[in-house]
Amino acid sequence: MIHKVQQGGTKLKKEVCWFSGGVSSFIAAYLRRDTIDEIFYIDIADQHPDTLRFLYDCEKALGKEIKILRSSKYESVNDVIGKRRFINSPYGALCTSELKKKVRQEWEQQQAGEMVYVWGYDSSENHRADRLVETMPEYEHIFPLIDELLSKEDVHGMLQRLGIKRPKMYEMGYRNNNCIGCVKGGMGYWNKIRIDFPAVFAERARLEREIGASCIKGVYLDELEPNRGRIEDEVMEECGIMCEIAYMSIGV
Secondary structure, three states: OOOOOOOOOEEEEEEEEEOOOOOHHHHHHOOOOOOOOOOEEEEEOOOOOHHHHHHHHHHHHHOEEEEEEOOOOOOOHHHHHHHHHOOOEEEEEHHHHHHHHHHHHHHHHOOOOEEEEEEOOOOOOOHHHHHHHHHOOOOOEOOOOHHHHHHHHHHHHHHHHHHOOOHHHHHHOOOOOOOOOOOOOHHHHHHHHHOOOOOHHHHHHHHHHHHHOEEOOOOHHHHHOOOOOOHHOOOOOOOOHHHHHHHHOOOO
């Protein structure tokens, strides 16, 4: 039983799920729906509007509210880039740190008592789960998908059986439900954004030139040839805790 009595008291540890807006984190929450105390989603203006539809559908299936948190300092990815004059590095994207990590940390600072966190890593991500446990030893962590040996394909199949439509970004051929125009995307990803969301592509290209830095190492978006890259061959993690951990490792 993961809930334990705190030493010197009778209050149980609070079980909290961090819902990313993606399929895996929802299925993790669904598997723990009888024991989870609270579910949180950190909203960013750059998310596809269909993400909130998905969130409300997930709430109905869970029979629990998914509480929405937002940054009080920044409105969007472009807001972070413009004010901080930085896009990303080999260690991750600063927008994740500012728009997600710090929002979570602010919430944590207001909490009393111990907590158990529920995450949506699948059966192929044991190494990432191990790294998370090492980096955040102050909390207990539960990985329902790993415990049940569930793959990404499995969780998408479970979602279909539950009768919930996937977020629009998946249906459009993206591998995750990150912000539209994720700064961690490769050439194939950005060429798909160029087609699907031309205004986002154009604004990010403009901002790159303004601050003198690019999303793709060595290539500005306005120089990217339309036939470069294959999104099918590119690996891009779901934006969330792993980006945070990268920044923790360098003290950002």
